[in-house]
Amino acid sequence: MFEAVARLTSFSAAAEELSITQSAVSHQIKQLETYLGEPLFWRSGRVVTLTDEGRQYFDAIGSALLQIERASEQLLGHEESRLRLSVFSSFAVRWLVPRLPDLQRLHPQIDLALEMSSQNPVLSDRVADCFITIYTSAPAYSYEHLYTERLFPVCSQDYWQRIQREMGWDTEPDARSELVISPEQIAQFPLLSTHSIFNRPAGDWAAWFRAVDQSLPGGARVQHFSHMLLALEAARFNQGIALTNDYMLSTRKDSEDFVRLPAHAVVTGDKFYFAWKTSRRRERGIQTLRRWLVDEAIRGGLRGE
Structure with missing residues (x-):
């Protein structure tokens, strides 16, 4: 009661x-x-x-x-295992949801309910049975590493054609593989920034430039978005260059709409973990979901073997 x-x-x-x-x-x-x-x-x-x-x-x-x-x-x-998984909205929409049919096919006994979160939730049975989180400070929980985040610049296919024209580059197929776009050249175009990554305006682009010992140019045109999903949509509609990560472009059919620019990536410091309460470690459903997530992360290139 x-x-x-x-x-x-x-x-x-x-x-x-x-x-x-x-x-x-x-x-x-x-x-x-x-x-x-x-x-x-x-x-x-x-x-x-x-x-x-x-x-x-x-x-x-x-x-x-x-x-x-x-x-x-x-x-x-x-055999049915009813599980609530709390997961970041971007990770859910771009990486997890497209893979759920495979989970249902391989493990039909798991009845998975997704609880979307924009921030790190409090790890508690009251919130969910298991979590995708970037924090490992809750002592009552166990953690399995899934992904170490890195950001790299992307734009739409059409916008990439525009960049090549404005740069005066040879667009022959044999020449494209040798192209490298410098930070100074990227700064000539609108930069689509996600506030939530570093919780400050243009923090993602500032970190990207800092990775090569440069500063974000004062005259750079920066358009601000609260969430990476929004910035990526703006990039899809030819509004500029966005910074995104591996799971955002993983397995979705629309990933072919984007071009990863030939430039460096920056590691944000965030690591994504699957978390579950240690006292529930013997529950078959949680361990089945854990193994499936790890297998998918390896198969999709988010983590090594």
């Missing part, structure tokens, strides 16, 4: 889910609080919120109840 109230933040919703009366739920919660000697909820009218002690207790018992459920399903012969 406590788990239902904490998850639904409502005594009445918990009562409806458990098919009992609200007074029965309230009575049991009071008994539990008396037994533990701690208040588990703050009550303000119909609003119910967890106390600090209640939140700590919920994190612990939520995982335990889930393990009981999984053990019961295995004993009953139910």
Whole structure:
């Protein structure tokens, strides 16, 4: 009953889910609080919120109840594993979602629900069962490395033709492989910047120029976007040159719309990990998903063997 109230933040919703009366739920919660000697909820009218002690207790018992459920399903012969994966929106849209049909074909027993996040979520069973994250500071979790991010400049096929014309380059096929575009030449064109990578205006392009001991030119034309997905779309529609990473151009059919410019890449310092609670390490569904993600990351070139 406590788990239902904490998850639904409502005594009445918990009562409806458990098919009992609200007074029965309230009575049991009071008994539990008396037994533990701690208040588990703050009550303000119909609003119910967890106390600090209640939140700590919920994190612990939520995982335990889930393990009981999984053990019961295995004993009953139910192979289905229902998992919630919290994942960055760009990673989900550009890398994970196109691969989900293969996951469903290879492991039909896994019922995967995606929880999209724009920032690093708090690692907790209340949020999801497992995570794609760049932080490894939660001590109760285990981590599997998937990708070390690097940024490189791209533009559309049409825009690349424009760059070659303005640079006066020979566009014969044999000559293209020898082309190298310098930072100074790139700065002559509109730069599409993603704010969320370094959380400051033009931080991505500043880092890219800094990688070769240069500064972002003061006269550079920079167009700002909050998210890499937006910057990449602007590049697709011939608005300039964007910095993107490997997974954004991985396996999507529209990846052929873009040209990776013959220039250097910069490592951002962000590393992407698959994270799961160590106490749930024996759950078959989590380990199956972990192995599949690692295999796909290797196959797609995000990480080595």
